[in-house]
Each structure stands twice: as C-alpha cells, then as structure tokens.
Amino acid sequence: MARAVQDLQDATDLIDELAARRLGVNRTDLRCLSRLTARGSLTASELASAAGLTGGATTTAIDRLERAGLAERVRDTADRRRVLVHLTERGRGAVQEIWGPIADDAQAELLRFGVTELELIETFLRHALRNQARHAARLRGETEGS
Template identity: 50%
Template sequence: MSSETPSIAHDGRHSKEAELRRQLGAEVRALQSATDAVDAATAERLGINRTDLHCLDVLTQRDSAAPSELAAALGLTTGSVTAMLDRLARLGYLTREPDPQDRRKSVVLATEETRRGAADLYGPLAEEGAALMARYSLPELELLVDFLRRNRELQERHAERLRERAG
C-alpha cells in the first residue's frame, strides 16, 4: 500500500461524512417546514390561528392548565391568553372551570370534542409514524430519541437567546 492510500480513504470518508451531515441538516429543515405545513393546514381546517392551535396542543397534552401556565407555555401575556381563551371557548374548543384547589382561580380544559377532533386530525399521522418507527431497532430508536431531544434543546436555547436579544 502506498502512503497516499490512507489519505485518499480518509478524504473519501471525510467527504461522505460531510455530505451526510449536509443532507441531515437539509432533512431537519425540510421536516420543520413539513411540520409547519401540517400545523397551518390543521389551524385553517379548525378556523383558528397558529397560536390558538398551539394552545390546544398544550391542553390536549395535559388534563388541565391554569391560564398563567398557558401564558408561560405559549410565551404570551395574560391579557393575550384571556382573549385567546375567550375565542376558543366561543368556538367550543375548551372550557373553563373553577380550580379544585382554589375556587377563586380557574383551570382550562380541552373539550372532549376537541380531544376527539385531535385524534381524527392526527390519527393517520400517528399510525403512519408508528409504522415508520417499527422499522428501527432499539439502538436506532435510542439514537433517534437522543438526536431529537438534543435538537429540541438546541432550538429552545436559541429561542431564549433570541428573546434575550430582543428584550
């Protein structure tokens, strides 16, 4: 073997790795755009805006939430949350009930109709996603979870940096 062979192999491996990293970055961006398109289509179908949809997503992941918790989760002022909750309640997407721990406060809940509607809208996506995940081995799933978790944390840190710079 000549002394150049390892260098050539290294360069080939390096260029393939660089190309795979580029492709991975491009696919992450494309996934974000595709997810954004699903969110836009869902919000349009429900007759609400994207912030309203995000609120319903938060509520369907929890049993209930205080308006102040929604404000924090959505990055909104309490006044904005009140207007949003009024709008979503009028549309029948959520209800407000007295907080069982403190009757002076209220909690917000997604209606059963909203929960069923979410299952109808997202059910096919969840089914196809489950079939897709079934193709991966346990170590591959662990790698994917790690990759997605780290990328979510990266996005959250960057969002915080952007908010700090703005304020």
C-alpha cells in the same frame, strides 16, 4: 441531515397551517391547543408558560378557543379558587381527527427501528429541542442568566 430536518419542519408547519384553517383558529390558538393536548388541563398561567405567551395573549387565545368550542374554563374541583382550561369533547375529537392518523403512521414507522436506534433518535431530538429553546430565548432577547 440538515435538509431532512428543514423538510420535516416545513412539513410540520404546513400541517399546522392547514389544521388552524380547518379549526377556524390562528397559529397561537393552535399552540395553546397543542399544549392542552400534551399536558391536560392547565391554569391560564401554566398555559401561558407552556405556550411561551404573555398572560394577556393567553387570555385572548383561551377566549377564541372557547368561542370555537375547542376548550373551556372550569373551576378546579379540588380547589374552587383555581380555574382550569381544558379541551372540550369537540376539541378532543378535532385533535384526534387531525393528528390521530399522523401519530398512528409515526408509531408504525418507529416500530421499524430497534431500541438502540430509537435511543439515538431520542437523543438527537432532545438536543435539537434544547437548541430550538436556546435560540427562541435569543430571539426574544433573553440572555443566558435570564
């Protein structure tokens, strides 16, 4: 099982590397792109938190994503004091081109499982995610109470 998880992580890492290369961005920018795809428009501070970056690193990543035409800053129509970062049409298209077929294939694979099996897989993934988050905090030097 551990080998299968490691192989999946390595395959995901390779896809991310190839995607970043294709888009002309770095891996940090790609992480921001991923968070915008998953969560929709975010303020810079929300994006920083979601991506696990400092404010300065996030500003730099947003600048690069804007130069690449993948994201843009837009004033919030509900609160003009807020500025949101969101994917451009080009950004949404790039995400669909790269990850759309992967998501479609994964969906087809998941249809092979029953509800009980899917619940078990989801439970495993949630535990694995908590484990990864805990060790990311450890590697950042954070303690349990931080």
